[in-house]
Amino acid sequence: MKEEKTILALIGTKRKKSTYKILQMFEDELKKYNFTMKYAFLHKIAFCAGCERCLYEGIESCPYYEDIEEIIKKISKADVLFLATPVYCDAVSGIMKNFIDRLVYFMHRPWLFNKRSFLIATTKYSGGKETLGYLDNVVRRWGCFPMGKIIVRMALFEKNSNQVTKEIEKLSKKIYNDVLNNKKPKPGLYELTYFRIMRVMVSFAKEYLPLDYMHWKESNWLESDFYCDANISKSKNLLAKFVEKRVQKAIDKG
Numbered sequence: 001m002k003e004e005k006t007i008l009a010l011i012g013t014k015r016k017k018s019t020y021k022i023l024q025m026f027e028d029e030l031k032k033y034n035f036t037m038k039y040a041f042l043h044k045i046a047f048c049a050g051c052e053r054c055l056y057e058g059i060e061s062c063p064y065y066e067d068i069e070e071i072i073k074k075i076s077k078a079d080v081l082f083l084a085t086p087v088y089c090d091a092v093s094g095i096m097k098n099f100i101d102r103l104v105y106f107m108h109r110p111w112l113f114n115k116r117s118f119l120i121a122t123t124k125y126s127g128g129k130e131t132l133g134y135l136d137n138v139v140r141r142w143g144c145f146p147m148g149k150i151i152v153r154m155a156l157f158e159k160n161s162n163q164v165t166k167e168i169e170k171l172s173k174k175i176y177n178d179v180l181n182n183k184k185p186k187p188g189l190y191e192l193t194y195f196r197i198m199r200v201m202v203s204f205a206k207e208y209l210p211l212d213y214m215h216w217k218e219s220n221w222l223e224s225d226f227y228c229d230a231n232i233s234k235s236k237n238l239l240a241k242f243v244e245k246r247v248q249k250a251i252d253k254g
């Protein structure tokens with residue numbers, strides 16, 4: 001790739017141990033493809049106050065706007081987002097969860113369609129699938145569809161790191177190809193239906209959540225089939241349309 005691309009690694013631990021180590025392995029590999037990795041440790045971000053002002057008044061009204069503004073600026077400058085978390089009790093770490101909570105308005109008003117994401121979980125052994133299942137849902141709702149994911153079981157890594165090294169080489173090549181070819185996302189039935197149900201809800205709640213409604217209107221999502229240019233299956237789209245009509249009908253009935 002001629003042009004340098006930036007990856008922002010959003011890290012859900014303050015330790016420079018396993019998760020960081022795996023990120024560094026990706027950094028070394030991705031350098032070969034002209035990617036630069038930048039690191040954002042998320043533990044210094046204040047706890048979400050739970051006021052929902054970001055939803056009702058806008059993110060600038062968040063009582064801790066300064067710390068999240070800095071991260072949002074970094075996110076907007078990056079080409080690719082890596083979300084990396086240790087598994088804590090079969091889920092993302094509290095640090096990662098708080099970061100996601102602080103950005104709850106991203107889920108209502110997705111905007112990261114010009115970026116792709118990649119997900120990493122490190123675990124002693126268990127809970128990786130559940131953790132990345134959750135993160136996968138989050139990034140899709142933000143708009144930056146995942147190009148891939150990796151679960152590293154440190155109990156096995158310690159005995160045989162070669163397998164992980166090979167997987168990282170393979171995945172780095174995939175990331176390079178996906179970014180180079182600017183591959184369109186391919187939403188499944190769940191995502192197409194989710195988009196349409198969100199649209200019904202956003203219109204229904206336009207008086208309570210006017211910022212959401214404006215975002216959707218200005219993005220032309222009140223008429224479109226999906227948030228962005230995507231590879232959409234005709235049959236899945238038809239099915240999603242059908243579900244939207246049924247939900248709209250139920251809401252109109254009251």
Ligand SMILES: Cc1cc2nc3c(=O)[nH]c(=O)nc-3n(C[C@H](O)[C@H](O)[C@H](O)COP(=O)(O)O)c2cc1C
Nearest residue numbers: 013017018019086087088089090122123124125126
């Ligand atoms: C609070 C806590 C909960 C954990 N829960 C799990 C778990 O459910 N399953 C598991 O296999 N490992 C679990 N672990 C181990 C970590 O996921 C694992 O050591 C991880 O690689 C640590 O990443 P780090 O070194 O980047 O902090 C837990 C560790 C902590 C501190």
